[in-house]
Amino acid sequence: MTADVTEVILLSLKVTTASVLIGVLIGVPLGALLGLSSFPGKQLLVAVIFTLMGLPPVLVGVIVYLLLSRYGPLGSLDLLFTPEAMIIAQVVLVTPILAGLSLTAVHAKERSYWETAKSLGATPFQLMLTILREARGGIWAGVATAYGRAISEVGAVMLVGGNIEHHTRVMTTAIILETRTGNFSAGLQLGLVLMAISFLFNSFLMLGMLKQMKTGRRYSS
Amino acid sequence: MKRLFAFPLAILLISSLFIAACSLSNRTVDAKPQADAEAQENATPQEITLATTTSTQDSGLLDYLLPVFEEKTGIKVKVVAVGTGQAIKLGEDGNADVLLVHSRAAEDEFVEKGYGINAHDVMYNQFLIVGPAADPAGIRQTSSATEAFKQIADKQAAFISRGDDSGTDKKEKSIWKEAGITPEGSWYISAGQGMGETLRMADEKQAYTLTDEATFLSSKLNLEVLVQGDKTLFNPYGIIQVKSSRKQEEGLKLIQFFTGEEGQKLIGEFGKETYGKGLFVPDARAR
Numbered sequence: 001m002t003a004d005v006t007e008v009i010l011l012s013l014k015v016t017t018a019s020v021l022i023g024v025l026i027g028v029p030l031g032a033l034l035g036l037s038s039f040p041g042k043q044l045l046v047a048v049i050f051t052l053m054g055l056p057p058v059l060v061g062v063i064v065y066l067l068l069s070r071y072g073p074l075g076s077l078d079l080l081f082t083p084e085a086m087i088i089a090q091v092v093l094v095t096p097i098l099a100g101l102s103l104t105a106v107h108a109k110e111r112s113y114w115e116t117a118k119s120l121g122a123t124p125f126q127l128m129l130t131i132l133r134e135a136r137g138g139i140w141a142g143v144a145t146a147y148g149r150a151i152s153e154v155g156a157v158m159l160v161g162g163n164i165e166h167h168t169r170v171m172t173t174a175i176i177l178e179t180r181t182g183n184f185s186a187g188l189q190l191g192l193v194l195m196a197i198s199f200l201f202n203s204f205l206m207l208g209m210l211k212q213m214k215t216g217r218r219y220s221s
Numbered sequence: 222m223k224r225l226f227a228f229p230l231a232i233l234l235i236s237s238l239f240i241a242a243c244s245l246s247n248r249t250v251d252a253k254p255q256a257d258a259e260a261q262e263n264a265t266p267q268e269i270t271l272a273t274t275t276s277t278q279d280s281g282l283l284d285y286l287l288p289v290f291e292e293k294t295g296i297k298v299k300v301v302a303v304g305t306g307q308a309i310k311l312g313e314d315g316n317a318d319v320l321l322v323h324s325r326a327a328e329d330e331f332v333e334k335g336y337g338i339n340a341h342d343v344m345y346n347q348f349l350i351v352g353p354a355a356d357p358a359g360i361r362q363t364s365s366a367t368e369a370f371k372q373i374a375d376k377q378a379a380f381i382s383r384g385d386d387s388g389t390d391k392k393e394k395s396i397w398k399e400a401g402i403t404p405e406g407s408w409y410i411s412a413g414q415g416m417g418e419t420l421r422m423a424d425e426k427q428a429y430t431l432t433d434e435a436t437f438l439s440s441k442l443n444l445e446v447l448v449q450g451d452k453t454l455f456n457p458y459g460i461i462q463v464k465s466s467r468k469q470e471e472g473l474k475l476i477q478f479f480t481g482e483e484g485q486k487l488i489g490e491f492g493k494e495t496y497g498k499g500l501f502v503p504d505a506r507a508r
Contacts, residue, residue, distance in 0.1 A: 069425060070425050081422065081425065081426065158414075162414070162418075162422055163412060163413045163414055165411035165413060177385060177413040177414075180307075180385060181306060181307065182304070182310050
C-alpha cells in the first residue's frame with residue numbers, strides 16, 4: 001500500500017511539474033509580449049486569455065479526449081490514457097493562467113522600466129528580459145496558482161488519463177476511487193498529503209517573493 | 222522571526238482540520254441510526270432506505286419498479302446506489318433498511334454475522350465477456366468464461382478490469398481465481414472506474430472486459446459479445462432486510478413486493494420494449 005501511495009504521489013508531482021514547466025515556457029513569454037506590445041485587437045485577445053483562465057477542466061478533458069481518441073484526428077498517436085495525455089490537458093489549463101498573470105505583472109512594472117531600458121538602447125529581447133526580471137514577483141504568483149490548479153485538478157486527468165493503476169493513477173483520481181469503494185479514511189489521508197505538498201510549494205514561493213520584495217525595496221530607496 | 226512561527230502554526234491548523242474531519246465522519250456513522258430512530262418514534266414512518274448497487278439504478282429497473290410499490294403502499298423508498306461493498310457496509314452501520322445487492326458470498330456473510338434477516342433470491346442477469354470484433358485472443362470459440370480468461374492471459378491480450386471492488390469486479394476476480402491465474406503485467410489494466418468508463422476504455426484500447434448486460438446494451442460502442450450463457454456468468458441478486466432497522470414492517474413489505482407475483486412479473490418485463498429482451502430474469506426464492 002505504501003509503495004502504491006508513493007507511486008501515485010510521484011506521478012502527480014511529475015505530471016504537474018512537467019505541465020507547469022511547459023506552461024511557463026509558452027505562457028510567460030506570451031504574457032510578457034502582450035503586456036509590452038500594443039496592436040489592434042489586443043484588448044480582445046487579452047479578454048480571451050482571461051476567459052480561458054477559468055476554463056472548466058472537464059471541458060478541456062472532453063476536448064483532449066476527443067482529439068486523442070482512436071476515432072479522433074490524433075488517434076494514430078496512441079496517446080489516450082497515458083501520462084502524456086494528462087500533461088497535454090494540464091498544459092491547456094495552466095498556460096492561460098500563466099499568460100494572464102504574467103501579463104498583469106508586466107503591466108504593473110512596465111511604464112517605469114520600459115522608458116529607462118529603452119533610453120539605454122536595449123533591444124526588444126533585452127527589454128523583455130529586463131521587464132520579466134522586474135515583474136518576477138507577480139510571475140511567481142502565477143506559477144504558484146498554476147501549480148495549485150494542476151495538482152488538485154481531477155476532471156480532466158480522470159477523463160484523458162483513465163485512473164489506470166501503476167500507469168495514470170494520480171492523487172486526485174485515487175481519492176475518488178477510495179471514496180467510491182467506501183474507503184473514506186484512505187481518501188482523507190491522500191487529501192492531506194495533497195494539501196501538505198501544496199502548502200510546502202506555496203511556502204517556498206511565498207518566501208522567495210517576500211525576499212524579492214524586500215531587496216527590491218532596498219534598491220529603489 | 223514571525224515567519225518562523227507560521228510554519229508550525231499552519232501545520233497545526235491543517236492537522237486539526239484533518240482530525241475534525243475524521244471525528245466528524247465517525248460521528249455521522251453513529252448518529253444516523255439514532256436520528257432515524259427518533260424520527261421513527263415521532264411520526265408514522267413513510268420512508269425507508271434501500272441500499273443497492275449502481276447497476277440496478279443505472280439500468281432504470283428501480284425507476285420502473287419503485288413507483289408501483291410507492292403507489293401501492295404509500296411508503297417512499299430512498300435509494301442509495303453504491304458499490305456492493307459499500308451497500309453492505311451501510312447495512313452493517315444501520316444506515317439502510319433493506320439491501321438489494323449481488324455478491325452471494327458477502328450476502329451470506331452479512332446474514333451469518335447476524336446483520337441481516339429475510340434473505341431472498343430476487344432475480345439474476347448475465348455478465349458478458351466483450352471485446353474487439355477482431356478477437357485477437359480467439360475466445361469466440363471457447364465455451365466457458367474460465368477458458369476464455371485463460372486464453373486472454375496466454376495471448377497477453379489487453380484486458381480492462383474495473384478494479385473498484387464492485388460486484389462486477391469481484392465476479393471478474395473470482396473467474397481469474399477459478400482459472401488459476403493471477404492476472405498481472407502490462408496487458409492487465411486496472412481502471413478503477415465505473416462500468417460505462419471501463420467499457421469506453423476497452424473500446425479505445427481494443428481490449429477485452431467483463432460487463433453486465435444492462436450497461437453494455439445501453440452503451441453504443443464498437444465492441445462485440447464474445448462469450449455468454451456460461452453458468453459462471455450468471456449474476457444473482459439478493460434482497461436482505463437489515464436486522465437493526467427500526468422499520469421492520471415497511472422493509473418486509475418491500476421484500477414481499479420484490480419477491481411477490483406482481484414485482485416478479487414487472488422485473489421479467491423490464492427492458493423488453495427497449496432492448497427486445499428482458500434485462501433481468503425473475504427467480505424469487507427464500508434462502
